Every structure is written in C-alpha cells, then in structure tokens.
Amino acid sequence: DQQVKQNSPSLSVQEGRISILNCDYTNSMFDYFLWYKKYPAEGPTFLISISSIKDKNEDGRFTVFLNKSAKHLSLHIVPSQPGDSAVYFCAAIGGAQKLVFGQGTRLTINP
Amino acid sequence: DTAVSQTPKYLVTQMGNDKSIKCEQNLGHDTMYWYKQDSKKFLKIMFSYNNKELIINETVPNRFSPKSPDKAHLNLHINSLELGDSAVYFCASPPPPGTSGIQETQYFGPGTRLLVL
Numbered sequence: 001d002q003q004v005k006q007n008s009p010s011l012s013v014q015e016g017r018i019s020i021l022n023c024d025y026t027n028s029m030f031d032y033f034l035w036y037k038k039y040p041a042e043g044p045t046f047l048i049s050i051s052s053i054k055d056k057n058e059d060g061r062f063t064v065f066l067n068k069s070a071k072h073l074s075l076h077i078v079p080s081q082p083g084d085s086a087v088y089f090c091a092a093i094g095g096a097q098k099l100v101f102g103q104g105t106r107l108t109i110n111p
Numbered sequence: 112d113t114a115v116s117q118t119p120k121y122l123v124t125q126m127g128n129d130k131s132i133k134c135e136q137n138l139g140h141d142t143m144y145w146y147k148q149d150s151k152k153f154l155k156i157m158f159s160y161n162n163k164e165l166i167i168n169e170t171v172p173n174r175f176s177p178k179s180p181d182k183a184h185l186n187l188h189i190n191s192l193e194l195g196d197s198a199v200y201f202c203a204s205p206p207p208p209g210t211s212g213i214q215e216t217q218y219f220g221p222g223t224r225l226l227v228l
Binding site: 002041045091098101102104 | 115120146151152153154155156159167201203216217218219220221222
C-alpha cells in the first residue's frame with residue numbers, strides 16, 4: 001500500500017528543455033510535500049518543498065506545483081542542465097504519517 | 112565535513128551472519144532515523160530515535176536492533192541476516208523544531224549497500 005507513487009521510473013530530456021517529474025499520493029492527510037535529489041553513491045538531498053496551502057512554489061529553475069483535488073504534484077526544471085541528471089524522490093508528510101517517499105524517477109539530461 | 116556519515120559504504124555477507132552499520136551526525140540534532148530502500152526503490156522509515164530514545168519502530172523484525180549510545184550516533188545491528196535484507200540503508204537526521212531549517216527535511220547519509228548472499 002504505497003501512499004506516494006512516482007509512476008515514471010525514468011525520464012530523458014534534452015539540455016535546455018523543461019523536465020517535468022510527476023508524483024501522485026493517496027493520503028488526503030498529507031499537508032507538506034518535498035522533492036529530494038539523489039546522485040549515485042550519495043544520500044538524497046532536499047531540493048524544494050510545498051505546503052498544502054499553496055499550489056506553487058518556485059526556487060530558481062525549480063518549481064513545484066500541487067493539485068490537491070487530483071492528489072498530484074509535479075516538479076518542473078527549466079532550463080534543464082546536465083548536472084540535473086539524478087534520481088528525484090517525491091515525499092509527503094501529514095496527519096499521523098512520518099515522511100513517506102515515492103520510489104524515485106531517474107532523470108537524464110542529454111547534451 | 113560530512114554532516115551525516117555512515118560506515119561501511121558496502122557490506123557483502125553470508126546469510127545467517129550478524130552485522131552492524133554505523134551512523135554519525137555532526138549537526139547537533141537530537142533526532143536520527145534509519146531508512147531502508149528496498150528492491151522496488153521505495154525509501155521507508157525503519158526507526159527513529161530522539162536524544163537516544165526510540166520514537167518510531169515501523170514494525171521492523173526484531174532481528175534489527177538500533178542502538179544509540181549518544182544523540183550523535185545511531186547504529187543498526189542486524190542478526191541472522193536474510194536474503195531479503197539486501198537493500199540500501201540510509202541514516203538521516205532532521206533539523207529540530209524551531210530552528211531555521213524545515214523540520215520535515217532530512218539530511219541523509221550516503222547509504223550503506225548491504226548484499227546478503
């Protein structure tokens with residue numbers, strides 16, 4: 001019973017274009033959502049987050065969108081750069097739940 | 112200076128053995144976690160300790176025993192290792208409430224890749 005799902009295991013994008021990573025969740029008690037980025041042989045590092053009272057949060061090239069009615073969030077990276085190639089984890093927290101992670105999407109930026 | 116460090120990075124062992132993974136954080140935080148990234152790549156909480164006391168135990172088999180000698184260290188001892196224990200184990204530590212960091216964020220260690228043969 002996975003409460004946070006990232007249905008695309010991988011995504012390949014041309015450098016300079018927009019990368020869109022998607023995440024779906026099932027628990028309506030989640031009220032805070034985070035994206036983590038993970039390079040090989042390293043632990044995940046926090047990237048950007050959004051509270052459920054907002055529908056958008058922007059930080060430089062990274063924007064997270066939240067659609068509560070659809071229980072869906074997405075991470076947009078524009079323009080995509082080679083250094084963005086990594087695994088991206090979506091995570092959620094709220095209610096009685098501690099941080100719950102998705103299974104990650106491997107993003108590859110092609111030069 | 113690594114904020115959260117784990118040793119060893121790789122561990123290959125036989126079924127039935129007992130092994131330990133160590134974690135240290137130099138962030139001055141009170142809380143530490145162990146996560147397991149399973150074969151399906153989900154990161155799942157195993158344990159949480161706050162100031163050396165167990166807070167969360169997510170129905171992990173009692174072959175897994177965390178030990179926190181002080182709030183900067185959280186070690187994971189695994190008895191009678193099984194094939195299904197093969198995974199990547201991450202230690203993590205969030206900033207405390209009321210600090211400038213977002214409490215929900217976690218500072219992760221680099222992971223320990225355990226392979227049980």
